Amino acid sequence: MRTRLILSQAFKGLARDKGMALAIALVTFVSILFVGGGSLLRLQVARSQAQWFDEIEVSIFMCAKDDSSASCQGKTASPEEVQSVRESLESTQLKPYVKSYTFETKEQALANLKRLYPDVTVVKMATKDMMSESFRVKLVDPQQYRVVTEEFQSRPGVAVVKDQQQVVQPLLNALNRSAALAWGLAVIMIIAAVLLITTTIRLFAMSRERETAIMRLVGASNLFIQAPFILQSAIAALVGAGAAVGALFVGVKVVVKTWLAPSFQWTSFVGYQDVAFLSPILLLVSLILVAVAAGISLAKYTKI
Numbered sequence: 001m002r003t004r005l006i007l008s009q010a011f012k013g014l015a016r017d018k019g020m021a022l023a024i025a026l027v028t029f030v031s032i033l034f035v036g037g038g039s040l041l042r043l044q045v046a047r048s049q050a051q052w053f054d055e056i057e058v059s060i061f062m063c064a065k066d067d068s069s070a071s072c073q074g075k076t077a078s079p080e081e082v083q084s085v086r087e088s089l090e091s092t093q094l095k096p097y098v099k100s101y102t103f104e105t106k107e108q109a110l111a112n113l114k115r116l117y118p119d120v121t122v123v124k125m126a127t128k129d130m131m132s133e134s135f136r137v138k139l140v141d142p143q144q145y146r147v148v149t150e151e152f153q154s155r156p157g158v159a160v161v162k163d164q165q166q167v168v169q170p171l172l173n174a175l176n177r178s179a180a181l182a183w184g185l186a187v188i189m190i191i192a193a194v195l196l197i198t199t200t201i202r203l204f205a206m207s208r209e210r211e212t213a214i215m216r217l218v219g220a221s222n223l224f225i226q227a228p229f230i231l232q233s234a235i236a237a238l239v240g241a242g243a244a245v246g247a248l249f250v251g252v253k254v255v256v257k258t259w260l261a262p263s264f265q266w267t268s269f270v271g272y273q274d275v276a277f278l279s280p281i282l283l284l285v286s287l288i289l290v291a292v293a294a295g296i297s298l299a300k301y302t303k304i
Contacts, residue, residue, distance in 0.1 A: 028240030081157025
């Protein structure tokens, strides 16, 4: 009976104070949206890092004909120099760092170039003598790419050593900064949400000050007096959080599935399952916001 009365009072309060309930729902929506967006970005960074780092290679390009780099001086790498690099890659010294390697001949390099850029005039005119032999090295730990780079950078017959970390890391840094920005905005919005929900609950309580006084006179407990305020604020917050979760699902569909995934098929993105995983956490966060705000407000306005 008492539970039914509390629910009745809570829903009557929502119907009567629609503007206040809407304010709680909106600020919760924005806060949870930023929290969820930052969490999805952080998951994307972790997924991309795990995937891309596993694929990172160090490429050792041997000197080609008329190569203008200082280490080549226009001379093609000799078979002895190529063999020296091969033996070093297979040595016990580099075994802890080198997982595997493949050797690309001039003919293979030319074939790959024409396959990638079939319509470029310069590529059509290229010959195998213009190409360089290369070693594509897979690392045991991609973070230790500098060991291999430093080992071969100044080796006779080696034109240049390139590692894909130089390409991947700036992109990961950009994603990390985006996630940090989203989290920063989320913290600001959470603080704003607590302040606004606190003020709104106070207004709820003040608008029913006479009812509260009557309930106290007839011996109602503090919990019974506070429960409708807390419940109607929790309902409004859950509506806002639910809308934010729905917006995240829509965002994944539109931004990730429709825009990003078709253009970047070489990587995997966060999906619906990640939003589903975060959803109960985000709903719990919204309830925590209400609990904190209610604790601040009701302690004064219902005289706990």
